[in-house]
Amino acid sequence: MPAFILLTVMTALRILSRNRLRAGLTMLGIVIGVGAVIAMVSIGQGARASVQAQVASMGTNVIIIMPGSTTVSGVRGGQGGAVTLTVGDAAELKKRSPLLSDTGWAKRDVMQIVNGNRNWNGPVNGISPSYLTIRDWSFTSGGPFTHTDLERAARVALIGQTTLENLFDPGEEAIGATIRIKNVPFQVVGVLAPKGQSAQGSDQDDVIFIPFTTAERKVFGSQFLGSVGALFASTEQSADLPEAVDQIREVLRARHRLQGEQADDFTIRTQVDIGKVQESTSQTLTVMLFAIASVSLLVGGIGIMNILLVSVMERTREIGVRMAVGAKRLHILMQFLIEAVTLSLFGGLIGVVVGIVGARLTTVIAGWPTIISFDAIITAFVFSLAVGLFFGLYPANKAARLNPIEALRYE
Amino acid sequence: MAPLIVCEDLWKIYRIGDVEVQALRGINLTIERGEFVAVMGTSGSGKSTLMNLLGCLDQPTRGRYELDGLNVATAKPDLLAELRNRQIGFVFQSFNLIPRTSALENAQLPLFYRGLSIKEQRAQAAAALRRVGLAGREQHYPTQLSGGQQQRVAIARALVGAPSILFADEPTGNLDTSSSREIMSILEQLNREDGITIILVTHESDIAAYASRELVMKDGQIVQDVRRAPHLTVV
Numbered sequence: 019m020p021a022f023i024l025l026t027v028m029t030a031l032r033i034l035s036r037n038r039l040r041a042g043l044t045m046l047g048i049v050i051g052v053g054a055v056i057a058m059v060s061i062g063q064g065a066r067a068s069v070q071a072q073v074a075s076m077g078t079n080v081i082i083i084m085p086g087s088t089t090v091s092g093v094r095g096g097q098g099g100a101v102t103l104t105v106g107d108a109a110e111l112k113k114r115s116p117l118l119s120d121t122g123w124a125k126r127d128v129m130q131i132v133n134g135n136r137n138w139n140g141p142v143n144g145i146s147p148s149y150l151t152i153r154d155w156s157f158t159s160g161g162p163f164t165h166t167d168l169e170r171a172a173r174v175a176l177i178g179q180t181t182l183e184n185l186f187d188p189g190e191e192a193i194g195a196t197i198r199i200k201n202v203p204f205q206v207v208g209v210l211a212p213k214g215q216s217a218q219g220s221d222q223d224d225v226i227f228i229p230f231t232t233a234e235r236k237v238f239g240s241q242f243l244g245s246v247g248a249l250f251a252s253t254e255q256s257a258d259l260p261e262a263v264d265q266i267r268e269v270l271r272a273r274h275r276l277q278g279e280q281a282d283d284f285t286i287r288t289q290v291d292i293g294k295v296q297e298s299t300s301q302t303l304t305v306m307l308f309a310i311a312s313v314s315l316l317v318g319g320i321g322i323m324n325i326l327l328v329s330v331m332e333r334t335r336e337i338g339v340r341m342a343v344g345a346k347r348l349h350i351l352m353q354f355l356i357e358a359v360t361l362s363l364f365g366g367l368i369g370v371v372v373g374i375v376g377a378r379l380t381t382v383i384a385g386w387p388t389i390i391s392f393d394a395i396i397t398a399f400v401f402s403l404a405v406g407l408f409f410g411l412y413p414a415n416k417a418a419r420l421n422p423i424e425a426l427r428y429e
Numbered sequence: 430m431a432p433l434i435v436c437e438d439l440w441k442i443y444r445i446g447d448v449e450v451q452a453l454r455g456i457n458l459t460i461e462r463g464e465f466v467a468v469m470g471t472s473g474s475g476k477s478t479l480m481n482l483l484g485c486l487d488q489p490t491r492g493r494y495e496l497d498g499l500n501v502a503t504a505k506p507d508l509l510a511e512l513r514n515r516q517i518g519f520v521f522q523s524f525n526l527i528p529r530t531s532a533l534e535n536a537q538l539p540l541f542y543r544g545l546s547i548k549e550q551r552a553q554a555a556a557a558l559r560r561v562g563l564a565g566r567e568q569h570y571p572t573q574l575s576g577g578q579q580q581r582v583a584i585a586r587a588l589v590g591a592p593s594i595l596f597a598d599e600p601t602g603n604l605d606t607s608s609s610r611e612i613m614s615i616l617e618q619l620n621r622e623d624g625i626t627i628i629l630v631t632h633e634s635d636i637a638a639y640a641s642r643e644l645v646m647k648d649g650q651i652v653q654d655v656r657r658a659p660h661l662t663v664v
Contacts, residue, residue, distance in 0.1 A: 021546050036529060339525045342486060343539040343586065344514020346507050422486045426525065 022349070023356070030357040033329075034364075041361060044325040047318025048365025048405065049372055051311055052398040056373025058307035059394035061380055064387035066300050073293040075213045075222065077153040079256045081118075081263060083107075083249040083270070086283035102274065102283040105230070105244040108146070110273055111251060115265040117258045118251045122149035123230060125247035127238050131185060131226060132198040138184040142199055142226045144233020150176075152252045155227075160193045160208030163229055171231040175204040179212040180224035202236050204228060259288045315401060319409035322361050326354060326413035337417050338425030351418040358410020359403060366402030370395050431498055433593060433626055434460040434483060439492035441478050441649075452478040453489070454649040462593070465620045465627045467637035470646035476630050477598065479646065483628065484517055484596045485509045497593065514542055518587025518625075520616075522599035524579040526571040532558060532582045533567035539590040557585035561615055577608030584615055594626045595619065601636055613639050 034041040085102045108121045124145040131138050143149075150162050155176075163174045175197060177185070186192050192206045213222040234243060253262045263286050274283055330337070337350055373395075377388040441453040452475050460466055470476045481487040482494060485501055488509075494501045497516060501509070513519075518539075526535045536554035545553075558567055561581040571579050580600060587595050597616060601609035617639055619625045631637050645653035 021550075022541065022544055025541060025547065335525060336527050339527060340538065340542075341510065342484075342513060342519050342525075344510050344542040344590075346510040346542070348507075349542055423481050426486075426521070 023352070026353050026356045027360065029353070030360045033357065034360060040325065041364075044321050044361055045318075045365030045368065047314060047321045048362050048402050049318075049369040051314035051316075051318050051405075052366045052369025052402050053372035053376060054307070054314055055311040055398045055401070056370055056390075056394050057376035057380065057388075058304070058311060059391050060373070060377035060388040061386055062300060062304045062307065063389040063391055064377075064381075065303070066297065067389055068387050069296040069300060070293070072215055073289055073296065075154070075216070076289050076292070077252060078289075079253045079259060080152060080289045081251045081253070081259065081266065082287045083251070083266060084285045084287070085246075085248070086281075086285065103246050103249050103270075104242075105146075105246060107270060107273060108246070108249050108251075111249070111266060111269055114269045115251075115262065117253050117262040117265055119254050120148050120152050120252050122146045122152045122250040123246040123248070124149050124250065125230065125233060125238065125245075127233075129200050129237065131181070133185040133195065136185055138181060140181055140184075140224050140226060142228060142233065142237065144230040144238065145227050146230050149250055150227070152250045155213075156211040158209050158211050160206070162208060168229045168231055171235050172229060173202060173204045173232060173236070174207045174229065175199070176208040176210055176227040177206055178210045178223040178225035180221055181226055182209055199226065199228070200237050256290065259290055263288060315405050318362075318365065318402075319405040322358055322406060323409040323413055325361075326358055326410060327416070329357070330354065330413050330417040333417075334420065334425050334428040337420050338422050338428065341420070341422035342426060347418040350420075351414045354414030354417050355407065355410045358414065359406040362402045362406025362410075363399075366399050369402065370398065373398070430462065432459045433462045433464075433497055434458065435493070435495040436483075437493040439479075439482065439494060440490045441475075441482060441487070442490045451649055453482070456492070456649075456651060458644075458651065460626065460628070462626055463620070463624045464642055465617070465629070465640045466642045466644060467629045467631060467640035468644045468646060469630075469632060469634070469637055471632070474646040475649040476646045478649075480596055480598055480628065480630050483594075484519060485512045510542075514539055514590060516593050518584075518590065518592040518595040520580065520583050520587050520595065520597040520600045522602040524571070524576070524583045524603070526579055526582055526586075528572075529570060531568050531570060532563060532574065532585075535571070535582050536585040536589050538586055543590065554585070554589055557589040558582070560588065561585045575608070576604050577611055580604060580608070580612050581615065584612070584619075588619060588623075588625065592625065594628060596628050596630075598630045599632075600629070601631070601633070609636065 083103060105123055108123045111118060112121045122145065124143050126141050126143045128139060129142045131140060131142070147162055147165055147168060160176070162176065163172065166172075167174055177192065182192055185197060186195070192209050195206050196203050197206060198204070210223070210225070216222045228237065230246075251262070251266065253259055266286055267282065270284055271282065276283065340350060374390055377390055380386050381388045436456050436458040439453055439456040440451070443450040443452055456479060468476045468479065478487070482489055485496065488504070489502050492502065496512065499512070501512065504512070527538070533551065533554050536557050537550040540550040540553055555567055558564060561584050563578060563581055563585065566574065566578065571582070574582065595616070600616070601612055604612065613636060616627055616629070620627045627640075629637070629640055637643055641658070642656045643653070644651050
């Protein structure tokens with residue numbers, strides 16, 4: 019039997035190599051199918067990895083609490099419209115909710131920033147120092163401001179990479195420089211390390227951080243001192259997030275004196291929620307791509323079946339001769355199955371190459387991140403084998419069931 | 430020793446639509462080992478049907494057929510294949526070599542299905558090709574060989590597995606006179622020297638003259654069965 023299989027594979031290769039064009043066209047469906055699977059999975063995984071990186075760039079186990087909407091004479095404002103959250107809430111949360119490792123707060127506004135003869139319009143955030151640790155910001159030079167800066171409402175600023183590029187010449191020293199935000203002079207004490215795009219697609223590096231107290235007293239001008247744009251908190255373990263959310267809700271409802279049926283005047287979101295939204299988008303994409311790939315494999319399989327049926331017809335006499343010299347049905351069945359599998363495996367192999375090249379090209383041309391997945395390669399390969407077996411079975415069985423006398427007489 | 434082939438009341442009936450065709454009508458036949466039998470008859474006389482049955486390519490509608498003591502009439506397809514592989518060699522009118530495959534590989538074919546190692550297959554096939562005078566042509570493709578040479582490859586394929594019977598169905602039908610003589614002398618040699626039983630279907634009497642026994646068929650029955658000293662001088 020091993021000699022039989024080896025020789026049959028060799029025969030199959032020779033028969034296929036005689037009809038290179040035909041074999042190539044037959045394999046095309048499988049090539050496209052497998053190539054599509056590999057390229058798509060690579061793109062999908064690349065996208066997922068970058069989403070995960072974006073979500074991770076928010077910090078670790080972050081909880082964001084946004085103020086609720088305002089309702090003025092029945093007209094509802096959007097989320098964050100109301101000023102229901104305060105610095106006091108943050109302090110209370112830290113005190114009452116043991117699961118929270120840290121709490122911070124921030125308020126943002128878009129302002130004109132000037133450095134010498136250059137200016138830039140970007141978001142200015144008044145923050146508590148803890149915000150920086152919760153959101154995992156690090157520095158390329160300088161460092162964070164301190165609680166003392168917060169208490170004194172010091173005029174110090176931290177700038178992101180995008181802001182740095184727009185306000186300073188390349189090579190110009192930013193640390194110690196004085197920039198003006200809404201005409202108030204600030205000293206730059208830190209340059210933030212880049213974070214890239216956020217999960218929502220905005221540039222996280224286009225940012226300036228100043229102490230919260232400085233922001234509300236000297237730059238933004240607040241109606242109510244202590245009202246914040248959003249509260250931030252973090253837990254030690256990501257598993258603690260759901261319970262921490264419940265604790266926060268309880269504390270805030272009590273502090274805001276919300277009665278049983280009254281709706282929350284704030285919204286709590288966790289990093290996990292944000293990641294889920296992104297993931298479901300990329301999952302939709304993956305499902306779609308898999309559908310396309312399966313159709314392609316199906317069409318490829320039908321192509322193999324079609325060509326094999328033609329081949330069985332063309333070689334009817336040969337099959338008759340083989341039977342006359344003692345080929346059993348199993349031998350004939352195996353011969354055509356091996357041809358089918360050879361076709362589909364070769365198609366799969368070329369498809370893998372096409373898929374990898376396609377994924378690389380996508381990275382080079384479109385700039386999308388791709389990750390070549392070994393699992394996807396194996397899966398695609400196994401699938402092409404299965405397609406060859408499945409679609410080869412009918413023609414092979416047809417050949418094996420030929421009547422030797424009729425096959426020998428076939429013209 | 431028991432006869433190689435024993436047929437008793439062998440019938441083959443085809444049904445084409447509503448019409449029943451009785452291709453063989455009660456054949457009784459015994460063939461001993463080493464015989465050289467020519468089967469003659471007009472087309473439609475049933476000689477090809479008989480050969481298909483005797484060659485285990487087909488099975489009778491009823492009756493008994495024993496090949497080497499084994500009842501073939503009711504054997505399963507795989508056993509028939511096994512019998513064809515071990516006991517029987519075929520030589521066809523149209524050679525029936527596998528196209529675009531070398532003479533050697535064509536000659537190897539029965540051994541391939543016997544599951545021999547590639548080395549053994551090659552050695553035996555090469556010996557068989559030498560036997561029919563085709564040494565040095567092992568790597569030739571059928572299209573590179575003359576009709577007579579192709580038929581010799583077919584004979585090599587038929588005898589490579591050392592069968593006990595060789596069926597030749599109009600083996601010279603597509604050949605010129607000199608090639609026909611070559612082929613017939615090879616068959617004669619195989620019969621005389623190796624003791625292979627040969628059953629030859631032909632409608633040419635000068636070809637049939639090589640045989641030591643002549644069966645004449647008509648309407649699915651054997652109407653004449655003559656044993657004689659083979660006409661060795663016919664050339």
